[in-house]
Amino acid sequence: MKNQFYPFIQELQNTITTAFESLDTKVRFEEDVWKRPEGGGGHTRVIEQGDVIEKGGINISAVHGTLPESMQVQFNVTNADFYACGLSLVIHPKNPMAPTVHANWRFFELYTPKGEVVDQWFGGGLDLTPYYIFEEDIRHFHQVCKKVCDDHHPEYYARFKKQCDTYFYNSHRKEARGVGGLFFDYLRENKEFTLQSRYDFVTHVANSFLTAYLPILLRTKDLPFTSKQREWQEIRRGRYVEFNLVHDKGTLFGLKTNGRIESILMSLPPKVQWRYNHQPIEKSEEARLLTVLKNPKDWIH
Amino acid sequence: MKNQFYPFIQELQNTITTAFESLDTKVRFEEDVWKRPEGGGGHTRVIEQGDVIEKGGINISAVHGTLPESMQVQFNVTNADFYACGLSLVIHPKNPMAPTVHANWRFFELYTPKGEVVDQWFGGGLDLTPYYIFEEDIRHFHQVCKKVCDDHHPEYYARFKKQCDTYFYNSHRKEARGVGGLFFDYLRENKEFTLQSRYDFVTHVANSFLTAYLPILLRTKDLPFTSKQREWQEIRRGRYVEFNLVHDKGTLFGLKTNGRIESILMSLPPKVQWRYNHQPIEKSEEARLLTVLKNPKDWIH
Numbered sequence: 233m234k235n236q237f238y239p240f241i242q243e244l245q246n247t248i249t250t251a252f253e254s255l256d257t258k259v260r261f262e263e264d265v266w267k268r269p270e271g272g273g274g275h276t277r278v279i280e281q282g283d284v285i286e287k288g289g290i291n292i293s294a295v296h297g298t299l300p301e302s303m304q305v306q307f308n309v310t311n312a313d314f315y316a317c318g319l320s321l322v323i324h325p326k327n328p329m330a331p332t333v334h335a336n337w338r339f340f341e342l343y344t345p346k347g348e349v350v351d352q353w354f355g356g357g358l359d360l361t362p363y364y365i366f367e368e369d370i371r372h373f374h375q376v377c378k379k380v381c382d383d384h385h386p387e388y389y390a391r392f393k394k395q396c397d398t399y400f401y402n403s404h405r406k407e408a409r410g411v412g413g414l415f416f417d418y419l420r421e422n423k424e425f426t427l428q429s430r431y432d433f434v435t436h437v438a439n440s441f442l443t444a445y446l447p448i449l450l451r452t453k454d455l456p457f458t459s460k461q462r463e464w465q466e467i468r469r470g471r472y473v474e475f476n477l478v479h480d481k482g483t484l485f486g487l488k489t490n491g492r493i494e495s496i497l498m499s500l501p502p503k504v505q506w507r508y509n510h511q512p513i514e515k516s517e518e519a520r521l522l523t524v525l526k527n528p529k530d531w532i533h
Numbered sequence: 534m535k536n537q538f539y540p541f542i543q544e545l546q547n548t549i550t551t552a553f554e555s556l557d558t559k560v561r562f563e564e565d566v567w568k569r570p571e572g573g574g575g576h577t578r579v580i581e582q583g584d585v586i587e588k589g590g591i592n593i594s595a596v597h598g599t600l601p602e603s604m605q606v607q608f609n610v611t612n613a614d615f616y617a618c619g620l621s622l623v624i625h626p627k628n629p630m631a632p633t634v635h636a637n638w639r640f641f642e643l644y645t646p647k648g649e650v651v652d653q654w655f656g657g658g659l660d661l662t663p664y665y666i667f668e669e670d671i672r673h674f675h676q677v678c679k680k681v682c683d684d685h686h687p688e689y690y691a692r693f694k695k696q697c698d699t700y701f702y703n704s705h706r707k708e709a710r711g712v713g714g715l716f717f718d719y720l721r722e723n724k725e726f727t728l729q730s731r732y733d734f735v736t737h738v739a740n741s742f743l744t745a746y747l748p749i750l751l752r753t754k755d756l757p758f759t760s761k762q763r764e765w766q767e768i769r770r771g772r773y774v775e776f777n778l779v780h781d782k783g784t785l786f787g788l789k790t791n792g793r794i795e796s797i798l799m800s801l802p803p804k805v806q807w808r809y810n811h812q813p814i815e816k817s818e819e820a821r822l823l824t825v826l827k828n829p830k831d832w833i834h
Contacts, residue, residue: 264810278809289809404788470801477778478788487705487779494810500771502808506801508579508590509565 361410629766662711
């Protein structure tokens with residue numbers, strides 16, 4: 233399976249990189265190839281200070297070796313080897329009318345010290361973080377998510393949409409990070425599904441990413457905006473930082489287990505503000521965003 | 534003791550507020566008085582967008598009630614009541630030549646359900662986070678710290694300086710948050726010290742804060758700087774955010790136990806940048822800062 237999934241994310245990284253580069257006339261993605269001392273490595277591709285994308289990263293990695301102690305506890309195993317590969321991306325557009333997007337698709341495998349596979353699963357998803365609410369865009373994003381899910385299981389969309397709302401939640405602010413999308417983990421082989429059908433689902437979701445996000449970026453990237461709206465975007469990006477540094481399990485795991493810091497923190501927005509007790513004006517567009525984030529919506533019906 | 538320490542921090546809040554306000558011609562501190570539903574409350578004083586201080590807070594609080602579950606584990610007690618009061622402050626100057634400063638002095642008490650005191654201690658300290666190294670300023674800060682310590686115990690300065698370097702450490706970056714100062718905790722009554730002598734030490738440290746920091750701010754606040762140096766300050770402020778959100782026990786405790794979010798996150802800098810894999814030019818002043826942060830120095834000898 234890893235010999236099937238890794239080439240898939242390699243090619244997808246190229247496809248997505250090319251798509252975003254075609255939008256930006258100013259700068260291109262730069263690639264860093266890195267090695268993990270304990271086994272494996274990655275290809276980090278970052279774009280900065282573009283005319284459309286202010287900061288973005290499209291990264292793949294494949295790492296393996298002895299399962300770190302902190303993960304032994306998490307997976308309830310001792311003395312195991314592991315293999316993990318995945319693609320993760322974050323795009324922070326410059327225009328505050330354009331939403332930030334995040335996505336990740338990954339495959340994980342555990343082995344006995346003799347090299348026998350004892351567990352394998354897929355995980356990932358995609359989610360949208362707008363600064364201003366354009367209902368049609370959010371509906372489009374969720375409709376693409378739903379269409380893919382419905383091809384694989386009638387309950388997938390509802391389940392993974394809910395998991396996304398639950399996971400990307402700034403509990404200390406009592407608000408969602410964004411307007412969600414899909415989030416799934418531990419998609420294993422079982423009575424109902426083969427590992428191949430899990431692969432088919434995850435790659436179908438991944439292949440739909442550009443369909444879900446690009447039309448939104450294209451529609452919003454050149455909309456006019458004021459310096460006040462830009463300021464709001466920078467303040468809201470602060471919430472993005474808060475989620476990633478305080479709550480995101482992947483980020484914290486990476487930071488505390490000697491991951492490649494620059495690839496992990498690539499997700500943080502380029503320019504951010506924190507104001508004391510900032511409150512949007514009542515009934516403003518900014519207040520409307522907060523209302524939506526306080527009460528995750530059904531974007532389909 | 535609490536009837537002695539709380540009036541002390543009330544008066545100190547006024548003294549420090551007045552001192553910083555006298556520097557800023559543009560804006561003044563604004564006070565928010567808040568109540569904690571479970572008992573107690575605080576006075577949060579914040580200044581923003583001043584001509585000297587870009588963002589700063591000088592807060593006092595006194596809270597009490599049933600010890601939250603997460604703290605029961607930390608203090609290894611069950612079914613206790615608590616009282617905690619303290620002053621905490623963070624000053625983020627506008628000029629990148631001026632260092633950020635943080636300080637906190639607190640008193641904590643635990644009771645049986647019948648109201649008998651079972652434990653009491655002081656904690657706190659002060660520490661400096663420069664963006665550019667001016668050795669004389671850092672020496673001055675540490676000399677003030679040492680002088681106060683030496684009046685109370687010959688080993689205090691060395692011990693609390695080291696604890697400060699150890700605590701304010703961004704382990705994921707393998708660098709200190711700043712150039713340190715003092716950090717102490719669990720200063721209890723014991724064979725050597727009465728609680729009153731602990732009070733004398735902590736209030737002596739607190740009363741020396743303005744002597745330690747103000748001359749540095751006065752000397753640096755109007756130094757010329759370039760937009761590149763301002764950019765460096767904003768990037769380094771990102772490390773400040775990383776420490777506070779990933780490692781700082783006080784911040785995380787507050788965020789996860791329903792503290793007053795705006796008072797806790799008041800410490801975050803106003804404008805922050807994250808660049809992918811940013812590295813200063815070799816032998817530049819920016820590189821010099823990193824060298825100092827990688828290897829905590831002895832600033833006295």
